[in-house]
Amino acid sequence: MIREGSINIPFLYAAGKAGSEFLVALRDRQQLLGSHCPACARTVAPARAFCPGCGGEEMPSVDIGPGAALVSWTDVPGRGVFALVRPDGADNAMLHKLLGPAEGLRPGSRLRAVFADERQGHITDIEGFEILGEGS
Numbered sequence: 001m002i003r004e005g006s007i008n009i010p011f012l013y014a015a016g017k018a019g020s021e022f023l024v025a026l027r028d029r030q031q032l033l034g035s036h037c038p039a040c041a042r043t044v045a046p047a048r049a050f051c052p053g054c055g056g057e058e059m060p061s062v063d064i065g066p067g068a069a070l071v072s073w074t075d076v077p078g079r080g081v082f083a084l085v086r087p088d089g090a091d092n093a094m095l096h097k098l099l100g101p102a103e104g105l106r107p108g109s110r111l112r113a114v115f116a117d118e119r120q121g122h123i124t125d126i127e128g129f130e131i132l133g134e135g136s
């Protein structure tokens with residue numbers, strides 16, 4: 001016998017210095033924040049305390065986006081379209097929702113972050129990424 005169920009697990013998450021700066025920028029400035037590594041010239045999204053490329057620990061914050069390029073996506077029936085999006089100015093992609101149908105999407109499609117009217121310092125302060133066009 002297989003029964004369907006769910007488990008609600010409330011938790012607290014310490015976002016750390018870089019993660020907190022990222023969430024505060026979303027909440028207070030409607031701004032995406034990345035971190036730039038001067039050692040290897042990589043800019044990562046979202047902001048991080050260390051460089052995933054070279055391990056460098058000096059990672060000043062930089063504004064990225066709100067424009068972005070679509071990298072990949074999946075259409076989850078009943079849940080929407082989830083995508084890897086590369087914010088302008090970043091060298092990597094982050095996972096979020098697309099605000100629109102999957103039809104006509106292609107890698108490189110242009111997107112823009114849409115922010116929630118009421119923001120709380122959470123990744124959902126970004127409602128999702130709207131689809132602007134096909135891009136280059």
Ligand SMILES: [Zn+2]
Binds near residue numbers: 038039042054055
């Ligand atoms: Zn680096």
